[in-house]
Amino acid sequence: MTLAQAEGEPAAGHTALYSLHGMWCTSCALAVEGVLQRAAGIESASVHYPTATVWVQGEPGATGFETLAARVARIGYRLGPLEAAFDAAERLEKESRYLSLRLMVAAVFGMWTMLASLLIYAGAVPAGRIELVMAWLSGGFALPVVLYAGVPFYRAGWRTLRAGRPGMDVLVSLGVLGAVAVSVWLLARGSAEVYFDTAVMLIALLLVGRLAETLCRQRGLKAFDALTLPQADVTLERDGERQTRPAEEAARGDTLLLAQGETLLLDATLTTPGWFDTATLSGESVPRYLQAGQKVYAGYRYLGAGEKSMRLIVDATPGERRMDRLREQMRLLQTRKGELTKLADRFAAWLSPVALLLALITLPVVWILGAGTEEAVVRALSVLVVACPCAVGLAVPLAALAGSGQAMQAGVAIRDPAAFELLSGVRAVAFDKTNTVTAGRHRVVHFAHREALPEGFAARLAAAASESEHPLTLGLLRWASETAHQDEKPSVAHREEVAGAGHRVSFADGQCWRLGRAAWLEEQGVALPESVEDADYAFASQVVLADDDGWLATFHLADPPVADARTSLAELARLGYVTALISGDRQGAVSWLGGEVGLPASACYAQRAPEAKARLLAGLPAPTLYVGDGVNDTLCLAAAGVGVAPMNASEAAREGAAAQLLAPGIGGVVRLLVIARRTRRVMIQNLAFSALYNTLALALVVAMAIPPLAAVLAMAASSLSVTLNAARLAWAEPPES
Secondary structure: OOHHHHOOOOOOOEEEEEEEEOOOOHHHHHHHHHHHHOOOOEEEEEEEOOOOEEEEEEOOOOOOHHHHHHHHHOOOOEEEOOOOHHHHHHHHHHHHHHHHHHHHHHHHHHHHHHHHHHHHHOOOOOOHHHHHHHHHHHHHHHHHHHHHHOHHHHHHHHHHHHOOOOOHHHHHHHHHHHHHHHHHHHHHOOOOOOOHHHHHHHHHHHHHHHHHHHHHHHHHOHHHHHOOOOOOEEEEEEOOEEEEEEHHHOOOOOEEEEEOOOEOOOEEEEOOOEEEEOHHHHOOOOOEEEOOOOEEOOOOEEEEOOOOEEEEEEEEOOOOOHHHHHHHHHHHHOOOOOHHHHHHHHHHHHHHHHHHHHHHHHHHHHHHOOOOHHHHHHHHHHHHHHHOOHHHHHHHHHHHHHHHHHHHHOOEEEOOHHHHHHHOOOOEEEEOHHHHHEOOOOEEEEEEEOOOOOOOHHHHHHHHHOOOOOHHHHHHHHHHHHHHOOOOOOOEEEEEEEOOOEEEEEEOOOOEEEEEOHHHHHHOOOOOOHHHOOHHHOOOEEEEEEEOOEEEEEEEEEOOEOOOHHHHHHHHHHOOOEEEEEOOOOHHHHHHHHHHHOOOHHHEEOOOOHHHHHHHHHOOOOOEEEEOOOHHHHHHHHHOOEEEEOOOOOHHHHHHOOEEEOOOOOHHHHHHHHHHHHHHHHHHHHHHHHHHHHHHHHHHHHHOOOOHHHHHHHHHHHHHHHHHHHHHHHHOOOOOO
16 A cells, blocks of 8 residues: 555445454454355454454445344344443453453362372372272362353354354363263263363363453553543533533534633534644644634643633534544454464364364274274364364464563563564554654754843743743743753742743743743734744744843744664664654654654655544555554554554553553664564464474374373473473563663
């Protein structure tokens, strides 16, 4: 895709997003995905298990809710409207409690099952009759584990089997139930060689993995919370009367009253001009003066315009606002899957039916070849147990976990270990500007003043700027504090701020200073010299200062790059990555910053809204990595293959990103990409080894008699080998800064 295409219209075909209830694992997601993809009129379908989101594309009639809900219900799942982040978090909270209870049952009762089995295997029981009693006790303690803790596996296995996409749960269910059935049969024949421990071990180990996965999914939903505006009341004017109503009760065309300092909860159109803080969606730190007729969006904060409140016309209500659309687009973008996860899914999907077929063939073949019925049944059970693709399931996550540890040592916290699947293949790296490539701390880059500055100028400026939180005033304060040294600050008698324009400061000695925008000072009758508009500093933000005698000084301030920006971007270019700077800030500031850090003008994009930034990002060579810090970056963080939040990022960006830098600057991005390349090599090694193990183990267990316990131990050994290979990555030295 080219940049031009990225800025164009979306692909043809009607799309829809729904929530899916009743999923237990990724096999469930694959089963539903397969059913939907086979439906008439559906061009493409994707089920994102972590957020329980279904995305479909196709003919409008085929993607309708009623049509798809009926099809999904046939295999035991429930389709619903796209649920709110709060509802999803509540659902996952219930799931985690549900899993914790089942795991507790598996641990408490399974412990006694394992102990009884161990005594039998070790020959520690003195008499055969007592050994048989121990075997019965082993089965008795295994019953709560099998009949309660293992139920979700059986349910998921049955549903995926009905969908024609049997996954790991089918093998686990058959392995567990088969081990119990064979054990009961052996007990009935008077044998103490039972396999209840096999069933208990499979259930307990897999429940631990599912609980950890659910807790990770629960944490990931916080990204959507960050894009959820508060449910609060708004002030409407209806029939000449002011009414306070919940935002949900507002309608298009209503007159909305917005007080100075209040955050807008609805999308609207201005009826009068005013100053707004638009950083939520634009990322621009400097307030914007918007004219009557311009659209403003939920999340903007009204700073004032000479009056304490203003009237607006409501354009969009909750559910239709721009912020709501951003949240929906985030869910859509997260329905994609990593390359290696797809490969592991395909292998597990292929392995399940093959193992079932081999088990069914093994039973009669071994019996026909002269082995007894007991041996034939036990060999068939061994085929099912040894085929459980636990090593396949661990191959990618364990390597990702080891890579996460390395990244942490290198100053990067990985929130989503699965991100390593894409990190190693990243081809393009894009950065936001403010608080990412820059420190977010404006500094004076040019200072012009009249010939004679008043005595104690810097100290007086520090006093004038000391109580303001505006980023430009804070820059002046830093400059004044560095220049004033030990000069005593004069006392301020009165301070008055004019929103978005500047402020007046009266000192105790009678002097009055005004500092702010040049246009505002001219409105106050201050004559400004031509040098105020210096073309060489057009990239910088300007603050003009005047006293009782007229113009006093002009400051040009810019947000400088972080210390390691130039070297990090040069290293990324050396490693072959395409780099870009994408910002909502004005063109002059973005172009200047690009020059400072060594980026060509063609790689610097300014004045981009969140949606435009995401489209532009889609035009870069995929997979992409995006580094951004604000709410306006959340869509890009979701649209990118991997999102990274800098150290001082907002909560919205942190929750939406797969990784966060733990040190100032962007050097951590380079270290992360180097670690990711190492991690991918280990992932591929693990995946290849686990696939080879399952293939050879199946062949071996079919060819010769291997008891189920040995099959379980072999399965554990394969998982251990994958773990040790991943540990080798964890023990390696992290890349230097």
